Amino acid sequence: MTELNDLYQEVILDHNRRPHNFRVIDAASAKQEGYNPLCGDRLTLYLTLDGNVIKDAAFQGSGCAISKASASLMTDAVKGKSVTEARQLFEQFHAMITSEPGTPSDDLGKLSVFAGVREFPTRIKCASLAWHTMKAAVAHPSTALRASETDAPVSTE
Amino acid sequence: MTPTAHVPRPRSHAPAFDVAKVRADFPILSELVHGKPLVYLDSANTSQKPLSVIRATDDYYRHANANIHRATHLLSERATGLYEGSRKKAAKFLNAADPHTIVLTKGTTDGINLVAQSYGRSVLKPGDEILLSWLEHHSNIVPWQLVAEQTGAAIKVVPINDLGEIDPEEYVRLLSPRTKIVAVGHVSNALGTINPIKAMIAQAHAHGAVVLVDGAQAAPHLVIDVQDLDCDFYVLSSHKMFGPTGTGVLYGRKQLLEAMPPYQGGGDMISNVTFEKTLYNQIPYKFEAGTPNIAGVAGFGAAIDYLMSLDREAALAHEDAVLEYATARVREIPGVRIIGEARHKTGVLSFLLEGAHPHDAGTVLDQQGIAVRTGQHCAQPVMDKFCIPATIRASLAIYNTREDIDALVRGLHKVREVFA
Numbered sequence: 001m002t003e004l005n006d007l008y009q010e011v012i013l014d015h016n017r018r019p020h021n022f023r024v025i026d027a028a029s030a031k032q033e034g035y036n037p038l039c040g041d042r043l044t045l046y047l048t049l050d051g052n053v054i055k056d057a058a059f060q061g062s063g064c065a066i067s068k069a070s071a072s073l074m075t076d077a078v079k080g081k082s083v084t085e086a087r088q089l090f091e092q093f094h095a096m097i098t099s100e101p102g103t104p105s106d107d108l109g110k111l112s113v114f115a116g117v118r119e120f121p122t123r124i125k126c127a128s129l130a131w132h133t134m135k136a137a138v139a140h141p142s143t144a145l146r147a148s149e150t151d152a153p154v155s156t157e
Numbered sequence: 158m159t160p161t162a163h164v165p166r167p168r169s170h171a172p173a174f175d176v177a178k179v180r181a182d183f184p185i186l187s188e189l190v191h192g193k194p195l196v197y198l199d200s201a202n203t204s205q206k207p208l209s210v211i212r213a214t215d216d217y218y219r220h221a222n223a224n225i226h227r228a229t230h231l232l233s234e235r236a237t238g239l240y241e242g243s244r245k246k247a248a249k250f251l252n253a254a255d256p257h258t259i260v261l262t263k264g265t266t267d268g269i270n271l272v273a274q275s276y277g278r279s280v281l282k283p284g285d286e287i288l289l290s291w292l293e294h295h296s297n298i299v300p301w302q303l304v305a306e307q308t309g310a311a312i313k314v315v316p317i318n319d320l321g322e323i324d325p326e327e328y329v330r331l332l333s334p335r336t337k338i339v340a341v342g343h344v345s346n347a348l349g350t351i352n353p354i355k356a357m358i359a360q361a362h363a364h365g366a367v368v369l370v371d372g373a374q375a376a377p378h379l380v381i382d383v384q385d386l387d388c389d390f391y392v393l394s395s396h397k398m399f400g401p402t403g404t405g406v407l408y409g410r411k412q413l414l415e416a417m418p419p420y421q422g423g424g425d426m427i428s429n430v431t432f433e434k435t436l437y438n439q440i441p442y443k444f445e446a447g448t449p450n451i452a453g454v455a456g457f458g459a460a461i462d463y464l465m466s467l468d469r470e471a472a473l474a475h476e477d478a479v480l481e482y483a484t485a486r487v488r489e490i491p492g493v494r495i496i497g498e499a500r501h502k503t504g505v506l507s508f509l510l511e512g513a514h515p516h517d518a519g520t521v522l523d524q525q526g527i528a529v530r531t532g533q534h535c536a537q538p539v540m541d542k543f544c545i546p547a548t549i550r551a552s553l554a555i556y557n558t559r560e561d562i563d564a565l566v567r568g569l570h571k572v573r574e575v576f577a
Contacts, residue, residue, distance in 0.1 A: 004524045008575055016576075026252075039516040039532045062546050064514035065576070120520060157205035 006116030007123070008065065015069035020076050034061075034133030034154050036125055041067045045075075045133045052082050054138075064126050066117065071130035073110055083091040083138045090131050097127050168547060174471040180556045182207040182463070193526030196564045201346055201505055201552030202320060202530050203268035204377055204398045206460070210400055213459035217367040217452045219222070222449055226425055236451055243458030244441070247406045250461045251391060252382040259412060260407040260441040261454055265373040266296040268392030268407035269340070271444060272369050273300040275417045276390075277338060283309030285337045290328075291542055292318040292319050292352070295535040297371045301340060310337070310451075317542060321348040321497035329360055336366040338492035347550070348497025349480075349505025351379070358388050367413070369377075373397050377554060378503045380469050395453065400460030404453040409442070414440045421446040473554045476504060479553055483562045487551075488571050496548050507548040509533075513576040515547040521575055522549075522568045529565075 003118075025046035034043045043061030047054055057075035061068075089108075096105040097117045099127040105115065117127045136154040180186050183205045188195045198207060217239060223232035225240045240261075247503040248256040262268045277287070287301045296529045305312050313336075314326045323341075332339075339361040345350050358368045372381060376393040383391050390413070394405040409417075419426055419437055423446030429436040437443045464488055483506050487493055492511030510518055519531035533540050540546060551565055 003522060004575070007520065013576070022541060040537075040540065041516070041544065063515035066517070068514075123516075126516065 003119050005031065007120055009113045010051075011073075011110065012065060012112045014071040016065035019059075019068050019072035021072065021079075022060065022127055023058045024060055025056055025058050028058075030079065030137040032133050032137035032154060034129050036063070036129050038125060039064060041129055042128060043067070043071055043133060045071070046149060047078075047132070047134070047137050049138075050140050051081070051086070054078050054081055054083065054086055057134075059130065063129070066114075066123050066126035067129050068119040068128045070114060073113075073132045074134060077109075077111060078134060084136060086134065090135050094128060097124050101104070168361065171189075174468065174475040174559055176475060176556065178358075179467075179472075179559075182209070183556055184208055184211070186556060190526040190528070191524050194566075196525075196527040196561045198551040198553065198557065198561060199528045199530050200377070200392065200554035200557075201349075201374060201397070201534075202556050203402065204400070206399055206456075207463050208477055209463055210456045210459045211525050214401055214452045214456040217455040222452075225451060226442075228272070230452035231370075233366075238286070239458065240449070240451055242504070243354040243454045243461070245466075246458045246461040247408075250376075250381070250465065251406070251408050252384055253408050254300050254384060254505050257440050258408055258411050260409065260414070260444045261449060262392070262405045262407050263403055263450070264394040264396065265371060265392045266300075266394075267342040268390075268405060269369065269371065270296055270300045271407055271420045272392070272409070273304040275420045275444070276311075276367070277301070278307055278412065279418055281308035281310040281337055284332070284335060286309040286335045286359075287311070287326075288313045288315065288331055288336050288339045288341075290315045290323050290341050290352070291538050292321070292323060292348065292350060293340070293342055293536070293538070294346050294371065294373070295537070297340050297342060297369075298538070301338075307363060314538075316348075317539075320499050321345065321350045321539070322499045322501075323350075323352055323357075325353070325356075328357060329489050332360060332364045332366065334364060336361065338362050338369065339366050340369040340371065342371040342373075343381075344372075344378065344503055344505075345497070345499075345536070345539070346374045346505070347539045347548070348499065348507055349374075349502040350497060350499035350500040351375075351503055353501075354388070355386050358386055362387070374504065376465070378473060389413055395457040395460060398460055400457040401450075401453040403450045404457050409440075411440070414444070415563075417442050423447045436482060467555065473503075476553055476555060476557070478561060479503065479562065480506065482559050483551060483553070483565070486562055486566050487569070490566065492575070493569075496543055496545065504553045506551045509545060509548055509550075510572060513572050515549045516571045517555040517576065518549050518569070521572045522565070525564070525568045526573060527565055527568045 028046035029049045032045045041063030046058045048056035053124040059071045092106045114127050185205050221235035223236045225237040242257045247259045272371045361368045367389040370388045374392040375520040377398040390408045391408040396402040426439045494509045496507045515531035532547045
């Protein structure tokens with residue numbers, strides 16, 4: 001059960017039980033839906049942007065422990081960062097969860113708890129859903145609000 | 158159980174069923190998964206294969222590999238013999254009077270698409286209706302949406318009740334002279350509900366509608382008699398009934414198949430080709446364009462032989478006893494909510510465990526060697542009806558035992574420990 005404990009670390013279980021930033025931002029400058037059709041995980045991400053800086057980030061939705069904890073820690077991590085920094089973090093996070101088990105990866109602080117996901121290929125999409133959604137939200141923040149009402153949600157498929 | 162779907166099962170003096178012998182026929186059941194003995198509870202997704210099926214596929218490549226219906230040499234004769242032999246076996250399995258009414262397909266999805274595009278597209282007109290049920294698998298929804306869009310026909314959906322059963326009154330209410338096609342599952346893949354299809358077929362016929370039955374989930378469990386059911390189309394997949402993937406059957410009423418235009422064009426489906434006009438082959442070859450999955454069909458024949466060599470009544474009684482045991486044991490676990498409690502069920506136990514998302518439960522169970530399916534089971538409307546994003550689904554076949562269920566229950570307690 002060692003691998004299982006690697007996947008479900010206390011931090012992840014804790015964020016699943018009590019997710020941070022689990023709320024709606026009424027006056028969000030970007031809103032984006034994310035959906036994993038494989039397991040039905042669904043979230044809505046809200047960002048408040050001040051120029052190029054993410055002032056606030058929050059989410060709502062339902063999903064497995066990995067996806068919920070990932071959204072919780074992602075919204076924590078990107079708050080106060082510039083859009084460029086957030087994109088960079090996405091790349092680092094993505095590299096970490098898709099790297100070969102045993103290979104070293106960047107120290108991502110609290111986000112490193114997701115390193116165990118790479119032992120579970122079927123769960124990588126759960127961990128990356130919130131990040132893909134964030135990436136889509138900052139890509140066109142001015143249109144995201146409008147687009148989210150009509151366009152298909154971003155998907156990890 | 159519907160009285161028409163199978164022979165009655167007197168529980169008190171059910172004949173003996175040697176599950177240990179059956180298990181020994183399936184080599185994969187002795188596989189270790191994460192160092193633990195495999196507990197395979199995902200047969201509704203795909204079933205495991207007995208040695209006879211694996212051998213039949215292997216034998217075809219070793220001793221008979223050639224194209225069918227096309228050459229004069231001995232290997233082609235052997236290949237054609239195996240292929241047509243499986244068609245005859247499928248006809249017997251379904252109690253179809255004529256093997257020419259058996260179209261070999263890629264599987265259930267292919268069969269439904271064939272009927273939707275060939276039959277549906279040629280008969281449907283704007284204002285016509287296709288009647289589905291809320292229980293359907295996506296593969297018995299989307300092909301009809303495609304043809305509805307092409308023809309201007311409308312889709313109507315029969316609701317289900319809180320037990321996961323089709324509402325019989327609503328079904329009758331929704332039938333009308335506008336109903337041209339009824340497409341309904343024999344057994345629900347997500348919940349295990351056995352639908353009263355014989356009665357539903359008779360009611361549809363009274364309104365002049367043609368009925369397609371999706372039998373993918375019924376075939377490994379129930380005795381199927383297309384003449385007794387009086388259905389117009391019956392589709393199933395080899396891989397759910399212990400055969401290889403990539404093949405299956407469409408049974409069609411002879412007059413309907415004969416009148417239907419081809420689905421795909423190519424070799425084998427023609428009798429004469431010129432650039433001015435092509436004449437199509439007779440049924441069923443008209444619907445079998447291209448070189449098919451011959452090895453798969455050879456294995457499918459072996460799977461039918463395997464199923465028919467069993468005492469089906471005893472096998473079903475065994476499966477029902479294990480399902481009953483599983484339902485009782487899983488229900489005892491605190492925080493469990495069972496989804497789908499139809500009075501007539503087979504092979505499926507769908508449920509939720511409070512505090513643990515199905516996907517997380519699936520991972521924890523897998524680490525203990527227990528294979529279940531978690532998610533929407535390609536039946537999103539069913540999930541929506543119960544306002545849930547997903548379920549944990551343990552599904553059974555003839556080789557499952559009470560010990561498998563005990564392992565599942567221990568596994569679920571472990572899930573509770575992790576997510577308590």
